[in-house]
Each structure stands twice: as structure tokens, then as C-alpha cells.
Amino acid sequence: MDQIELVRDFNRFYTQRLGVLNDHYLGQGRPLGEARLLFEIGDGADLRELRSRLGLDSGYLSRMLRSLGAAGLVTVGSHPSDGRVRTATLTPAGRRERADLEARSRDSVAALLDPLTPAQRERLLEAQASVRRLTRLATITIEAVPDDTASARACLHAYAGELDLRFPEGYDPATLIAPGTLTEGAFLLAREAEQPVGCGLWQGAGPIAEIRHVWVSPDARGLGLGRRLLTAIEQDAAAHGITTVRLGTHPVLTEAIALYRASGYRAIPAYGSSPYDQLAFEKRLQAT
Amino acid sequence: MDQIELVRDFNRFYTQRLGVLNDHYLGQGRPLGEARLLFEIGDGADLRELRSRLGLDSGYLSRMLRSLGAAGLVTVGSHPSDGRVRTATLTPAGRRERADLEARSRDSVAALLDPLTPAQRERLLEAQASVRRLTRLATITIEAVPDDTASARACLHAYAGELDLRFPEGYDPATLIAPGTLTEGAFLLAREAEQPVGCGLWQGAGPIAEIRHVWVSPDARGLGLGRRLLTAIEQDAAAHGITTVRLGTHPVLTEAIALYRASGYRAIPAYGSSPYDQLAFEKRLQAT
């Protein structure tokens, strides 16, 4: 069996087992859609938000809320500051039912874990964490976007804010590449489920280009996304005729430096004018 | 976050990602139920079997088959030897559609694996295999059943057949416990999704009991089921006032012997009359 078949086989297996679990604990009288809605409302939520989170048609949502309302589980009121928006809140009975669902779900998982020894439970959790990390990494997309899109700028500002905290001397956001000035090079944006989670760019007319602003969002760290981003930037640069990339970095960014070394970068004398780039690295790209 | 929450979180994450994948490749015009049916028919299958495999109502199955038949994908004929049973077969067009579904499913998985390095793919597969092994182990049930039920006897005969192959001198099935004679003790049966996958029994009026016929089906090996079974037998025996268990075994059963040693059994002089029990082990049980 090849890798693809193994993965498919796992997916089939796991959805089957999960399906049995889920249907069992959620299928207690209430239809699945309404049960999920009950979950998502939590401590009150705007309908607009619920719609986008659950991907529902407005008519459909409205009808489900009416049904939950008739059962005395939910009340729908108006938004305090925007009269168009309505807000759903759980009644005490709704909160009770939601807690019931939660408890049943927890029970079914507890029953699953029960036959395992503590060591086996540990191993299961580790393996699940690995599957999850690698699946997340694999489903993150990396794509070239103009450097003045909202997502790109958001990443850059997060990057600047973080450096400002980490550098003893702080970081001046004016150091960032100015919007719309990346004419020779490319800005790559990493997205997970449409949310931006990382970025990086290469810049220069060739044959040498500079790699800058490589950043990974805190909640996407530990996945190996930094390495994927760096590789993607190198490949994109190489495809545009770049033969050598270099970059400057700051001594406090030890993980980044380790990544560069592990990716085949060699230290070179600092070349740039930026006061932050106290260290510099270089890598010769293979034509692919 | 405690273990239960971690597992729930993984399950939510994985079903969401899978849901996206599945809906994408299966949701190509054909309803999910019919697509699954197309898969399961494969190279022809009896309706009775399809019904039990997919858990369908006979009317529902019949209607779906009519719909697939009208689309020219399936033909339903009679069973050659049993006129009541009908058999579904894919037409060439049905096989083509099925192959299409397969290909789309493979493609979506291939796209998932693509961004990963070979080492990461390896790690993903290993982690999935671990999750699967442990989930299988955890969902296997172990239950006391009368020793003359069909499932119990089936396990015992599989056990005897296997010993007959492994022992140089063969194994005489008459050595097995006779049906219905286990009055002092208990026969424990392990089941995975209702299918028997292992067994074992303890026997004796106490305070010493004998453990016999511990067996794990070949396709459930490597999960740790042997250990779970042994523990379950010991617990059941202890709950019935047994303070010491002993067992005899054959020198060629090296994995079993390793399991006994690892589970706290000490070698004792052979005590039994059975010619196969050339080695013997004993363990004192803790009152729980």
C-alpha cells in the first residue's frame, strides 16, 4: 500500500470511529445542526457572526433559531449598538442543555481513554498532536500577493510589533518595506483556512536578492512553517533567475539563525545598512 | 487543557479538515449515499451484504439502487444459488464513475502530502498509524460470555488451528475446553466492531485458578490487546476471590512468554498434565 492509500485508509478509519462516537453523543433528540448551533452561541453571539462561522444561509439560521426559541433554549434580541444586527443568547435551559451535550461528549471520550494505560494515553496524545501539526502544515497555502494587500500589511505589522518587543533597542516600523515598493521581487503570504499566518519576501534585480521579513504567526509556530516559507521564497527567487540569496538578522533571533544554518546558509560579513541586521547569511541557489 | 479536551480538540480539528476534503471530492453531483454505495458494490455484492455493511434500510437501499440503475451505473440481478437474494453489479459506466471517485480521492490526498518533505510524510504516516493502533485498542470491548457461544467457539477453533501450525508436534483440538464445561471461571471475549478478535479464560474454584486459551486474532496483533486481555482476566479472577493465577505454555510461543514475564509472572515448575504445557508461570494477584 502506498502512502496515499495509507492516509486514505486512516481517514476512513478515523471518520468511521468518530462518526459512531459523535452520532451517539449528539444524536440525543436534537438535530445535529441545532446542537452545533447551541454550542456556537455559547455566551451570546451575533447572528451575522454565527452565520459566517457555521457557513449557514440566513433563512436557515433564522428557522433553526425559531425552533430553538420555541423549545425555550434561546432568546434572540437586538444588538445594543447596531439595530440591524440581532444577538442570540442561551436561556438557563439552553445553558443546561449545552452543558449536557458537553458532558456527554466528554464522557464518550473518557470512555475511549479508559481502557488505555497512562503510558498509552500519553502516546495517543503525542501521536494525535503530530498528526495535527503535520496536517496543519500541509494544509497551509503559500502564495505570492502584492505587498500592499491588507493581509500582507497585517503580517508585517505583527512582525514589527514582535521585533519591537524582542530587540533590546526596539524596532522602528519605518524599517518595514514601504507598501507598493516591491517591484523587483515577490511577497509570499502563508494562509491557514484563509487566515494569514506568515509571510516573507525576496527583493532584488538579480543575480543576488535579499530575503526579508520572514515571519510566522505565534499560533502557527512549531509546525515547520518557517522552513516551508524559506524554501518557497528560495524557489520563487530561483524561478526568477536569482542565483544567490542573502539576508541580515539580529543576534537575539536565535531560532531564525538556527533555521538559516540548518537550511544551508553560511555566515557572511554584515552587508546592509540597517542597524538591526548585525548578522548576515548567504546561500547559493540550485537552478531547478 | 486536560487529556479529554485534547482528544476532543483533535477530533474536532480532524473531522473539520476531513469534512472539507471529503465533501470536495465526493460532492461531485452524486449524493453521498449513492457515492458510498458505488464504492461498496465494487465487483458485485449481494444486497443483503450491502445492507449490513452500510447499515441501510432495505427500502432505502432499493431506492438508491433504482436511482443508480436509472443512471446506467448499476444492474441488479438474481443470485445464482439463492433466488431470494439479489446481486448488484457495476456497469462499465459505473466502474468508470467509481474509478473517477477513487482518483479524485487519491488526488486530494496527494495534494495534502505534496507540501511535506519525505521525512515529514514518514512522520505523518507513523503518527497516524499510532493513533489508529491505540484507537483500535481502546475501542475493543472485553466481556464475559458463556464458553459455548458461537463466537467463543470460533475463537477457540482459530486458536487451536494456529497452535497446530506452530507446534512441531501439532495440536489436538480435543485439548480445548469442552463447550459448556466452564462452570467455575469465566470466558472473556474481545470484540472489535462486534467481530470477535480475541479470547481467554480463567478456571478454578480458588484460591488458585488457571488461565487458559489466551488468543489474539492475527489482524488485531501489535495493538497491545494481549496485555489488555490478560489484565482483564486477572481482574475478573481477582474479583471472584482468586488470589493466584497460573498458566502453562509451550516453548515456541515466545511472544506469549515475553508477555507473561513483562506482566509480572514468575516461572514455576510445570504442573499440568497437558503435554503442550511444558513451561509454567504463576502470578499472585493484588486484591483491588
Next chain:
DNA sequence: ATATTTCTCTGACTATGGTCAGAGGTCGTG
């Protein structure tokens, strides 16, 4: 040979999930 069981099909029915067009209220902008 007759009764019972097994298997499939049919038609009627229900629930759930989901889409669509339009009505009507509310907000921000010119």
C-alpha cells in the same frame, strides 16, 4: 404439502439540511 422464514421491492410518510426571492427594518453617506 404446508407453514414459516428470509429477502426484496413498493409506496407512503417524516425529518433534516439547504436554497432562493422578496419584504421590511436600520445604518451610513451624500
Next chain:
DNA sequence: CACGACCTCTGACCATAGTCAGAGAAATAT
């Protein structure tokens, strides 16, 4: 204040999934 954009609700649809009772044919037990 008029207009367009935004948000929600309503009612009318539709497809899929699933259940149920009963009829009819074939096999099996008595």
C-alpha cells in the same frame, strides 16, 4: 432626508436521508 448597503425574517421551495408497513417470491422447516 433620500439613497443604497446591510441585516434579518418569512414563506415557498427542493434534495437527501431515513423509517415503516405490507406485498410477493423463494427457500427452509415441519
